[in-house]
Amino acid sequence: FASDPATCPIIPGCETTIEISKGRTGLGLSIVGGSDTLLGAIIIHEVYEEGAACKDGRLWAGDQILESVSHFCTGEWN
Template sequence: MNGGVDYAFSEEVISLTRGDSGLGFNIVGGTDQQYISNDSGIYVSRIKENGAAALDGRLQEGDQILEVNGKELNNLMHKDAVDLFRNAGYDVSLKVQHRVQPQNGPSGQRGDSEPGGIPLAVILVPGLAIVAAAVWVAMRYRQRM
């Protein structure tokens, strides 16, 4: 699934309060319905609009859920994982693993770029050099007249 890209992982505990539509997300995975080949983990497949998870904002599609209320989700069939979520109560604690794709280049460049990903320095430095050269040429030309 990662297509040759190395990912970093971070873990987080997220507390959600069950709303009218449950916890507000769908899951995939399990020992009987592996979402990723040779991985029986439980993953978030969809965040429901205006559900508890969407309103909280931290849980993302593709996150792996490691624990529900302290109970590990290792080696569970899909239906058993669903039952665990359904019976988790009103206040639910999720330990999740986020997959973070690393950025290319030094991390200090991330906030210093245009939306297209080109660092401002790549545009500004040559542009300023051209302007400075044009001013110098114009001043030299005036001196000779």
């Protein structure tokens, strides 16, 4: 079944695509690791209280990030 990535829950152990709008505060994440480290993965180290990820409530310290995609909008459409 298809879920809205802006609202879908994260089920432990299941790969989930989510979407968080960072707004003016930013995501508010501290990460560790990477493909060139002993961890071999990107892990959330800390979720900061004032950031969008904390306000969203779905990401926690210890969660693994498999992929990150950013969408930027610059300018205005008339």
